[in-house]
Amino acid sequence: MSSIGFDARDMDFVQNPYPFYRRLRDEAPAYHHEESGLWFISRFTDVERAATDHATFSSSRGNVVIDSPTRVGKTLGSMDPPRHDELRRIIQRSLAPARIEAILPFVREETRARLAAFADNRRCDLVADIGRPILFGALGRMLGLDAVGASKATELTAGLFHQDDGLLGSVLQPEDFQAIFAFLGEEMSKRTVEKGDDLISVLLEAQANGAPLNDQEIVANLSTVLMAGNASIGHFFPNLMHALWLHPDQRRLVREDPSRILAAIEESVRWDTSTQSFARHVMQDVEIAGQRIPAGSRALVLFASANRDERSIPEPDRFDIERKRVRHFGFGLGPHVCAGTQVARAMLREMLQVLLPVMGDFDLDTANAERVKHVMVRGFINLGVEWK
């Protein structure tokens, strides 16, 4: 077992982590990574347990491998019920269906504008030229930022998970975290007069109506939606395009009938999600797959491995958009299940509806693409695309 080493910078893992996960599931379903002290949990049923049993697998010390003290205990992803559920109900108001509908025209128009900008040579970078400006721009607006603020937020969060640093990878340098918090703090203090139904307003309103939320918690939660949203959807968009490119038959099915776009998004998030894993703190001794994990340990819950566990999902390595619906962890499970699931599905659907008819049988330059090197995140730093 100890012969299974791990380094997020190992190029075999970076290119394709799924053989490593399979090995973990088969040989060491609760694997202790000596160097980091993390316990990797990889089988479907164990991941399900870890995601739902928050008394044993707590988020209260943060849900990324090494979390930032500026966030821990203040954000949705770094606290447990019941406080978590109370805060989530407030945040969910700013991600309600009407807010999603309101942002879709921006997504559509921006996608058309980006395509028009590259209409001459029909090649660009999927991450920097398409995904980031559209998705980060849209999320910034949902937060309540104006166009200038949204591009500033895009700039500040562009490097998330791109540090290429350390055995597990690193999220951001502490000074970058501080810069994001400082920027969001300023944005919050600007917004005292005109309130709308964006996240900044919703949180300020809740505070004014007596919700137990201090300013630091407001800023921390703005940062969670901004960072959770951007890191996950920003990295997922190229993964989705990559999955379609790798499977031209599936891409053809989607192009022939755009009502299949949502099924393609769902299968991609199962097959190759951007959020590969999240961390939890082990609150009491627990046995996982016959292995005792002591209280006080940190666990890494491998959602992406569970999504490929043949013990629970038939032919899990096959990318099949017509697959009978299966349960998966692409958007997580339990109290922390992604708060932006509907936002993500709607934005990506809108983008693909505009992109696919124009890009058609697009080609990807995977030979020159750079991938993220982080245990928690799978995605591309750049990925060239070309179309006829």
Ligand code: HEM
């Ligand atoms: C394809 C895109 C996305 C994927 C794959 C994804 C995946 C996930 C996953 C797996 C979690 C669970 C984290 C945990 O268990 O600790 C999560 C949580 C979260 N996501 Fe997403 N997400 C996506 C898009 C978004 C978007 C667009 C937003 C914001 C609008 C968002 C906001 C959040 C928030 C706030 C949480 C924390 C929820 C909580 O702890 O209660 N996500 N996401």
